[in-house]
Amino acid sequence: MLNAFRDKRKALEKIWAQGKSGDELLRDHSRLIDSYIVNCFQRSNIDDCGDNLAFVALGGYGREELFPASDIDLMILYRPKLKKRIASIADAVLYPLWDTGMEVGHGVRTVRESIKHAKEDYFFLVALLDARLVHGSQPLFEELLAAYRKRFVDGGRVQFVEKMKAHRQSR
Numbered sequence: 592m593l594n595a596f597r598d599k600r601k602a603l604e605k606i607w608a609q610g611k612s613g614d615e616l617l618r619d620h621s622r623l624i625d626s627y628i629v630n631c632f633q634r635s636n637i638d639d640c641g642d643n644l645a646f647v648a649l650g651g652y653g654r655e656e657l658f659p660a661s662d663i664d665l666m667i668l669y670r671p672k673l674k675k676r677i678a679s680i681a682d683a684v685l686y687p688l689w690d691t692g693m694e695v696g697h698g699v700r701t702v703r704e705s706i707k708h709a710k711e712d713y714f715f716l717v718a719l720l721d722a723r724l725v726h727g728s729q730p731l732f733e734e735l736l737a738a739y740r741k742r743f744v745d746g747g748r749v750q751f752v753e754k755m756k757a758h759r760q761s762r
Contacts, residue, residue, distance in 0.1 A: 592630060592687075614656075621648070621655040624663055627691070628684055629726045635683030643670040644680065645727035647735070649696075653721035662694035664718055665725075668735055671701055702735050706742050713754065716743065 628646055649664040651657060667684065669677050681699050688695045698715070700708060709716040719739050724732040 592627075592634070617657055618655045620659060621652055621657040624648075624652065624657060624693075625725045628665070628688070631684045631687040632680075632726065635680075637676070637680055637683060640669075640673060640676075640680070640727070642728040642730050643673045644668070645729075645731045645735075646684070646725040647732060648721075648723045648725050649715075649718040650721055653718070653723040655723070662696050663688065664696045666697065666705070666722075667699045668705065668727075668731055669699070669701060670731065702731070702738050705735055706738050709739065709743065716754075 625648070632646070645668040647653070647666040647668050648655075649666055651661055652664050657663070665684075665688075667677070667681050669680070673680070677699055681697075685695060685697055698705075698708070705719070709719055719735075722732075722736065722739075
């Protein structure tokens, strides 16, 4: 599986090196990563997690704008009832991703932890704007989006934009 994945990535990188680019190439790269994550999870023989687990792409990867040398921002979102099992679930996906040689930015959080982290980490706050469900529970993913909108967008749009402007000026 790893060799097939690397071959597909090399083919995409070759196209990129030839000067060909565009949205389709970036989407293809994102979808290749998606399928690798799903395959890693499915091959792990972890029992069905039902609506308790979701793999969420963030940032450029979430927008399906994954350039060949970009890192992958992945969040493993889970309900607290999976707490005892979440480390083995994360290992089943993250270790194979690391084995590819790609850089993987990751977080393993509940919805509550995600909102708390977004309050504290500007980059995570902004990355959630482009969150995309890769695999798993649609209801859990929607719960995250609803909590995010409630806390940071609905009625807080002005503060959100001010925070973005302040960050831009500090750069």
